[in-house]
Amino acid sequence: MRRTLRPSMMELMDRATINAVEDHAPRGLDRTAGALLLVQSDAPGEARVAEIAVVEAACVAAGASEVVLTDDPAEGEMFVEARRMAFPAIEARGALLLEDVGAAVPLLPDLLAAVAGIAALHDVEIPTVAHAGDGNTHPIIVYDPADPASERRARAAFDDILQAAIALGGTITGEHGVGRTKKSALPDQLGEDVMALTRRIKDALDPAGILNPGAVL
Template identity: 75%
Template sequence: MDVLTELIRSLPAGVVVTDATATEKYRYDWSRDASAGTPLAVVRAEDASQVQATVRWAAAHRVPVVPRGAGSGLSGGSSAVDGGIVLSLERMRAIEVDADCQVAVVEPGAYNAEVKAAAAEHGLWYPPDPSSFEICSIGGNVATNAGGLCCVKYGVTTDYVLGLDVVLADGTLVTLGGKRIKDVAGLSLTKLFVGSEGTLGVVTRAILRLVPAQGARSTLVAYFPTAVAAAQAVVAVRSRMRPSMMELMDRWSINCIEDYKPMGLDRDAGALLIAQSDAPGTSRGEEVALMEQACSAAGASEVFVTDDAEEGEMFVAARRAHFHATESRGALLLEDVGVPVPLLPDLLARVAEIAARHRVEIPVVAHAGDGNTHPIVVYPPGDVAAEQRARAAFDEVMAAAIALGGTITGEHGVGRAKKHALPDQLGPDVMALTRKIKDALDPDGIMNPGAVL
């Protein structure tokens, strides 16, 4: 009996998929990583015991394991490995809300949007809010420590993870944390696995903190002559308050969206800023007034405020459409760089300079309130010279962020797309420490090899 037959027989019928046509869709995430391999098989696990069985088999035979959620990642973190197993968690979708403890107990395949909906039935809210919240999974969110539009005020995934069940590289299932708000017993191992991108283990359950439902919001929309001017307004606002949302789109992004799905945005504007306040009572009006003042002082050509939820959501929907809008323009290299908020204008200026020098289009959207930007390098597919320029620009954008004391990834993860730049940010000592942790938990290197390190 060959080793794969052993795995197939150890799991229920239909869990292991080997047909080439069926496994093809599991080779890539949304980054369309050109280096993605061809897996030996895909395991679509239905529960934690099947995850354990798969990992134990892989450990026994030294077969690589690539954990996979919904496949919506943007850095090649779940790209398949030649001769490996793609371990899909898509069938593990259970959600249980404990309203008294204000937590959700969630399996990794559940979508972010499904957790939000389940929490809302109890008057609660799960704040982490990636632009892809409707199609991204909690397992993937935990793996990359995902953020999103609301994180400027409400934080990122790690701020809401109270506990995890994790299958380690030898198949051992460990339970970390729990429903407790405060717990400092032992090392903070729960947080070690958040953002580890499947390189240390496989998350099979998460206990997520919920908060009371978000209140009424006021939305501010401001147009600026340049992206740098919009960023200067962001800096001024953030030095005095923390809005519940603060998103920026540059001129290229505005026009990408209007070409893709006309929404009435001003194509001639240098940048668009969308900000919200959900402060209670009269404080909301005070926060909006402060933001209006900051935008006007930074040179905004138009400032518009609405308390109408549907009208405000129209602008937010335009922002969320950005990825699909740029995807329709050509091949993409997906950036996720961030800097301290006061240096956001400098980063945007450098990105614009890099785009001009390399003669490539780099539309930029940003979770501006926390300094996290998404410059997306676009080039015509099949144009070798354009791709070379695009890849050079991609690397220079990361270098610019590092030079400003920033990061190569704020929320998408390192994956395979950015791992060559990680040593430049972390330095040799931190890289060595990271490898020691990886080697201690995965001595045979079977967990998502090729990602991050």
């Protein structure tokens, strides 16, 4: 389908995110849904109708419990606003550790399942939103900054999510880079040979070690 269609938006909210939004600013979303996939087309005229028909058929074929179509701008904006509300709603629940791991689009269900399992294992809340069209996900780990045990569990969950993405052949960062927070997982993704080559390039360009010291290399 992705070879012929280019939706202008394809965003995903998992159940934990749906419930966070409904707790914060109710929109009438189905709290029992496994996830909500929001797809928008900006194709002209009949091409838009055809594009949405293909998306609808794909959702039905994949087992969607409900598919809602609308060409009403106000109704469409209601769903888009629910997605925009995700981060403020989750921020209201506590301190956050934000991920931006990615996996191949067909493996998104596996990545979401892995995140849910990690949340249960470490007894932390991890709502996930995703730019589902390119496989880029944002698991958002919620913890109590006043509780050292809560923060330890959150950081352990953070590390496990990185490893889950790597295990699926994905990436530890889809949008925001590695920096200091994720640098310990970078060798697991790239391999020691690539890390060694990268260090040689860094040393050649920065023999004095003054360019962004300590961030990754």
